[in-house]
Amino acid sequence: MIAAFIAVLLTSIAALAQETEVIDIGSRRELFVDDALLEQIGGGAQLRLHAPTRREIAIKYDQPWEGNASGYATVFQDGDVFRMYYRGHRYLVKEDSFGQAQSEVVCYAESEDGIHWVKPELGLFEWDGSRDNNIIWRGGPETHNFAPFKDTNPDCPEDEKYKAIGGTVTSNGLLTFKSADGIHWSELSEEPVVTRGAFDSHNTCFWDPAQDRYVMYMRYFSEGQFKGLRSIGVSYSNDFADWTEPVGLDYPGSPPQQMYTNQIAPYARAPHILMGFPTRYVARDLNEHGKTIDPVPLRDLLTKSHRRIGTDLTDGVFMTSRDGQSFHRWDEAFLRPGPQEEGHWIYGDNYQSYGLWETAAEHPLAPPELSMHFTEYAWLDDDHQARRYTIRLDGFVSLNAPYSGGEVTTRPIKFSGDRLSINYSTSAAGHVFLEIQDASGEPIAGYALTDCLEHYGDSVDQTIAWKSGADVSSLAGQPVRLRFVLKDADLYSFHFVEDDRNGDE
Template sequence: HNFNPFRDTNPKAAAEERYKALGGGPPRLFASPDGIHWRLVRPEPVLTDGPHDSQNLAFWDPQRRLYVAYARFFANGVRHIRTATSEDFVHWSPSQPIDLGKAPPEHLYTNAITPYFRAPHMYVGFPMRFVETRKLAAGHPYPGVSDGVFISSRDGLHFDRRFLEAFIRPDFGMENWTDRTNLPTWGVVQTGSAEMSVYWVEHFRHPTVRLRRGTLRLDGFTSVRAAPSGGEFITRPLRFQGTRLELNFQTSAPGGLRIAVLDQEGKEFPGLGLADCPEIYGNEIDRIVAWKQGDNLGRLADQAIRLRFVMRDADLYAIRFVP
């Protein structure tokens, strides 16, 4: 039950343990050289402090150089998520609950947390939110309805839960409005040059149970959106490495955006102001920003700067600095 394998990218991983997994309840550790032939690493379970009938998972984090696990447990009677780390996949730290800040308590059944492949220093997760007090299908034997939500983190412990709306809503059909369906599976997969896919289980407990694929543009989990009337924002102070600023964005035909580079006090750097930035419009994943003087920002690398975005009828999905 709940066997969750992964390919171990730890450069020190032995060839006969290139694939690893957590499985069972309490979870036990498994290893395989090829993802097909598996052996039990040790008979003793790990992550024993909590319920285990869920998609408990683990992976190697190359940024932290640790194995990281996420599993289910209860916090004050509410289903929640806990995490633990290990240097060798055998000996694990005591688990601790993840921090969702000021988000209201909700039953989060599974977590589907993974490093985002385009920004591996960040984790994204898609917990299944379970509303146990609702029942829409009168003939179904179990109560509860569910959907998928979105969380993200930069340290694996403190997660941003500001987006309280559903990320995956139940589809048409009463089979999608019974307990524990709409359960996000683990992983985000690039499936096109500008596309990635997420997956979830539909029709749980029904003969028609199936896996559904949903697509997003790369980095398209969220965006900063400006209305046709326009809007603007200024980033927090940041330091960067590289020489050029890259945008993932989309505008309408008359929409657009401009960018100014500011010092910590909010003053524009010469040649990098709003008036120096031709309006940017279109729909691109990797647009390089060019001011009238050019696109090279190398002289500001490792300095504290801020970016001012002035936008109208546009979505900004991501920014990054590249060589």
């Protein structure tokens, strides 16, 4: 009896502690990509996934060493230049066969603005008797998915400033590579550093300064080697040489689905949040309706050549994590295949590149956008390409409210800073209000809802103001709750920052 009473008491104490736990967000930017900070959502408010906007063709895989199976691109900004690495490859698709037409190579392109790309003639490797090409690596299985990154580890040797991983089951796992300039590469590991996994996908890696270690995400099967669902695994290393045994990721609340690529990396504007953009693999039985969806001739040929390539489909999804292991995965597509007439309802299309990078908006006075690439027209020799898409800064998910209104209240938080900036968009009739409450949920004098100015417009950096002004420095360091009240509006992110006189970010 006493033991039972103690157990109930301890459970109550633990629940109370959890309810009153204060989350210290400092001055970091918080996005509404999950409900980690949310305690109550009311009215018509909801978290809404947004889709990227289609832009121009970024690059065509039109060189003899490239072709209809090129892809697995990695893109990142490196100082004043944007770098792109991708596989060059081509398949022969015939009614009675489906196979490689040529060896795989690793190609390089660069850009000054992240929009317009050139393929420099590097003179490093021969192709058909000439070195006039943009090939940076020719080797073994690692060319299938060679994935570079810039190592931000402060202890990284100069000749390893750029690293890469690559390999398949043919190489018995993932090998590592190094470069001092991102162009000239050499082997780093003599043997595979990770051997458990499937690997024949776009595996990714980065340095995590918060945990002082490298993180690798790779293709992984839920029930062992090539058994169960196509999925994603994670492995860690302190030195890029010795890696932990990979474990599969968790997707609480999301039904089983098959993931090909992962494209997981810290989000640069809020690096405590990991974002992933996997390619979702959807196996389908091809019915009479499916046979009528373009590209009809290609689908018919692929179905005869290699059935699942002609019947199955791929699209893009979005997921986030705050611990790198458990991911909030949106089941709705981040990128749909689009209008049937355009011919992207095919296995191999809609693969997203690895990396997000800021680019200028079309309007010269508009804030920058985030860019990404998606593949189009897979298996077509003359048409295979990557297209640029954009999304607003932090614009992946919003706290959305309809015209009838909605609101959200956060869990208790602590912050540092002098003012609160929001990234938001409203209609002409819409608005955003903010009330700052104490930890118990009572409005703080001067920061109540009735004190807040009505905010309407569209800005990625809008300072919230009350009748007394915008200064919130007197509340810094103490537990507070934020109550956002919206009408016909989207709220993408918020963060507390130092006063403009001291500089923003």
